[in-house]
Amino acid sequence: MIRIVVVDDDPLVRTGLRLILGADAELGIVGEADDGDNALRVIREAGPDIVLLDIRMPRVDGLVVLEHLARLASPPRAIVLTTFNTDDHVLRALRLGAHGFLLKDADPPEMINAIKAVHRGDPVLSPAVTATVIAAATGHGDVDPRIPAAVADLSPREREVAVALARGLTNLEIGKQLYLSLATVKATVARIFAKLGVDNRVSAAMIVRDAGLLD
CATH class of the missing domain: 1.10.10.10 (Winged helix-like DNA-binding domain superfamily/Winged helix DNA-binding domain)
Known part of the structure; x- marks a missing residue:
């Protein structure tokens, strides 16, 4: 089973992810956190394979969490979940070691396939995010x-x-x-x-x- 920790300050998002991921027998949520500060504690305690990580959260955001994960001896792989794809948070998250980047409105099969791909070692960007990364990184x-x-x-x-x-x-x-x-x-x-x-x-x-x- 792929062990997952979900980090998002919106309880509705966490509930939705539980429903989506619970439909696949290969996936299991082993912990949840509502902000980056709690996330670090939950991740240390649960030892997940994958972290689904919101970027914008109160107190400690997802980018700070990524910085801390990079310092762990055996860090879990992180997939950033967000509602936007148009600012520099995309590039910053990738530079900090995010293995995947998905929009929160991704179809359930896309989300499940992304988690499995990242677990296999394949970095994942949704097509919409890929376009943003290319445009932002290359400029004009x-x-x-x-x-x-x-x-x-x-x-x-x-x-x-x-x-x-x-x-x-x-x-x-x-x-x-x-x-x-x-x-x-x-x-x-x-x-x-x-x-x-x-x-x-x-x-x-x-x-x-x-x-x-x-x-």
Whole structure:
């Protein structure tokens, strides 16, 4: 069972998450907290695999919680849940080590699949959040002249996977869309990272966007 702690100051949100996650036998909520201060105590006591974490909370917010989690010897993986996708909290959360970022109005299957993907080790961004991250990180400056050359080195299959990755799909979703095994997708993503000179999906997505492959 994937052990989950839910951190959100809204009791209705916590209730909704209990209902959504309780419908899947592989998931189990082992603790809840209504703010970041209580969250740190609950996380230490419950020892979860995944933390579903609101960013905006009274007293101690989710960004502070992420900072504390990063200092733990074996930190749980954090998925940030929020109602917005248009400010710098997205990038700040990712820089602080968030493994996933989902809007609170995500469909239940999307939320459940995201938790399972992050538990497997796959970072997850909802498509809406991916667009925000790319736009915020790249701004409107000139395109790096090295980008077209780097993208040109990708094989046709690597391009397909890179575009799907940049649109926010998980490795499992990419495999289903392109009829590839999960192992093949992971190996292809690793080659894409090497060719583009990056070490994470967000950086790869920004290059794909700047190269015009999403147009």
